[in-house]
Amino acid sequence: MKKSIYRELTNEELLKKRDLFKGVSIGFGVIFMLAITVMIYLFTVKGSNVAIALIPVFILPVTFVPLLLNFTLVNKEIKLRNL
Structure with a gap:
């Protein structure tokens, strides 16, 4: 089993990372919802000529996944330490 990089952090540092x-992740979620709303608005008003607006909508989840993976690793370490 691979050793977690969060095992060497102190309790305060671990809680600070979690926060x-x-x-x-909340900020990325809000931005993602805003981008989808703008994309839907552009498609309804401008038609299908706004294909360039799809690029940020498809890139954002790719940057969001590693953040969520690290968030789950931090939460697992917090549960292991019973914090």
Whole structure:
């Protein structure tokens, strides 16, 4: 089993990382929902000529997945330490 990079952090650092990941993931979620809303608006108003608007909508989940993976690793370490 691979050793987690979060095992060497102190309890305070681990909780601070969790709060940081939580805030960033909420921010990314809000931006993602905003991008989808703008894309739907552009498609309804402008038609299908706004294919360039699809690029950020498809790129955002690719950047969101590693953040969520690290967030779950931090939560697992917090559960292991019973914090």
